[in-house]
Amino acid sequence: MLILLAFCALFNVCKVSSRESFRILVAICIPxxxxxxxxxxxxxxxxxxxxxxxxxxxxxxxxxxxxxxRGLDQASRTISVSNDDFGTWYDEIDHNVNxxxxxxxxxxxxxxxxxxxxxxxxxxxxxxxxxxxxxxxPFGFVGEISSSSKNDFSLVKEHQWIHVIAHIDxxxxxxxxxxxxxxxLRIDKISxxxxxxxxxxxx
Numbered sequence: 001m002l003i004l005l006a007f008c009a010l011f012n013v014c015k016v017s018s019r020e021s022f023r024i025l026v027a028i029c030i031p032x033x034x035x036x037x038x039x040x041x042x043x044x045x046x047x048x049x050x051x052x053x054x055x056x057x058x059x060x061x062x063x064x065x066x067x068x069x070r071g072l073d074q075a076s077r078t079i080s081v082s083n084d085d086f087g088t089w090y091d092e093i094d095h096n097v098n099x100x101x102x103x104x105x106x107x108x109x110x111x112x113x114x115x116x117x118x119x120x121x122x123x124x125x126x127x128x129x130x131x132x133x134x135x136x137x138p139f140g141f142v143g144e145i146s147s148s149s150k151n152d153f154s155l156v157k158e159h160q161w162i163h164v165i166a167h168i169d170x171x172x173x174x175x176x177x178x179x180x181x182x183x184x185l186r187i188d189k190i191s192x193x194x195x196x197x198x199x200x201x202x203x
Contacts, residue, residue: 055197055198055199056197056198056199057129057198057199057200057201058084058087058198058199058200058201059087059200059201059202059203060087060088060090060091060200060201060202060203061087061088061203062088062091063088063092069092070082070085071085071089076104077102077103077104078103078104078105078106079093079100079103079104079105079106079107079168080106081105081106081107081108083108083196083198084198086107086108086109086126086140086200087126087128087139087200089107090139090140090141093105093141093168093183094183097168097170097183098170100168101168101169101170102167102168102169103167103168104165104166104167104168105164105165105166105167105168105185106163106164106165107124107141107163107164107166107185108161108162108163108164108193108196109123109124109125109126109140109141109161109162109164110124110125110126110138110159110160110161110162110195111123111124111125111155111156111157111158111159111160111162112125112138112140112158112159113156113158115175116174116175116178117142117173117174117175118144118172118173118174118175119175120144120145121142121143121144121145121173121174121184122142122143122156123138123139123140123141123142123143124140124141124142124143124162124164124185125138125139125140125141126138126139126140126199126200127139127198127199127200128199128200128201129199129200129201130201130202136199139200141183141184141185142173142182142183142184142185143164143166143184143185143187144171144184144185144186144187145187146186146187146188155190155191155192156190160192161192161193161194161195162190162191162192162193163190163191163192163193164185164187164189164190165187165188165189165190166185166186166187166188167185167186167188168183168184168185168186169183169184169185169186170182170183170184171184171186
């Protein structure tokens with residue numbers, strides 16, 4: 001297209017004003033640049049946060065109306081969260097924390113740190129899309145390192161995928177300047193985990 005316009009200008013085939021020429025140039029160059037330049041040429045694509053966000057879209061379901069919650073063993077007061085049920089169990093525990101306080105929980109997620117959290121706290125997170133793929137962000141439980149899990153603190157690195165065994169509690173979430181009461185996973189043990197695929201969204 002650019003060659004064609006140059007040919008027309010050279011042989012005076014069509015006459016356009018300088019303003020019109022600029023508009024044509026912008027209309028052609030911007031789409032051309034978007035095609036030529038990769039949209040994701042940053043190292044973010046290599047991070048655990050983004051690398052595994054693509055793939056399957058997993059709807060966050062509501063347990064309301066279910067007689068048997070997947071992963072719940074009431075006899076042993078244990079919740080084993082499957083990779084696809086992360087979002088559903090996050091909502092269920094967040095909305096009914098007193099029902100599950102003291103329960104043992106087994107869950108996988110990646111480490112997401114925040115300055116607003118306490119020094120021994122971090123998010124056990126997965127990926128959440130609220131609108132489109134460009135607004136992907138982490139969401140999940142606040143994990144807190146306990147005295148029994150301090151030896152595993154070396155695994156708490158940004159975007160590291162981890163397997164967590166913890167107990168559900170209510171406590172102080174956040175640092176001294178941003179403290180509130182909320183759900184906390186008192187972590188008993190951490191180990192490395194294989195990253196699952198997929199991101200979550202609300203229906």
